[in-house]
Amino acid sequence: MNQYCLKCGANLKKILKEGFQHSVCHSCGWTYYNNPRPCVTGVIYQKQNILFIRRLTPPGKGKWDFPGGFMEIGEHPDQALQREIREEIGCTLSHFRQLGFYPDYYDTDKQIPILNIVYLCQIHNDPQNRSDEFDQWTWFPISDLPETIAFQAMKNIIHDALFVIEHDFSVQNEK
Ligand SMILES: [Zn+2]
Known part of the structure; x- marks a missing residue:
């Protein structure tokens, strides 16, 4: 602050x-x-797996995170999401829909409040590592998701995402 x-x-x-x-x-x-800064997050899923990236930089260095980032001036959250996913993992989205809003802090000192606009997404092509902010990406099965997560609100995000994924008819069909 x-x-x-x-x-x-x-x-x-x-x-x-x-x-x-x-x-x-x-x-x-x-x-x-010190109003919350809006940022976008993509929970990318495919056949009962969710994509995580491992952070190389603070905050949450070495922990698992979702792709995403801060919104730029004048951007719609949908555009920010597509830009961040393209920049970070080189993917275009085949589907996306909003999961919800999740207030959180970007830093452990709780000086930088954020408002996370979270989407459930599916991608066209395989991810690539295009960013110097993370060192690897991994598909985790939804029955065995990582415990070491970078941000507090990710617990609620994962909880809500699993609920939607498990009740989503189009995803059920992919089993
Ligand atoms: Zn003054």
């Missing part, structure tokens, strides 16, 4: 406003709202 005012450079002090913590400049009164 910012320590200094982005308008005048004086120190910010923390205040509670309607139950939420923000930072206010003691000199000019400017308020820093």
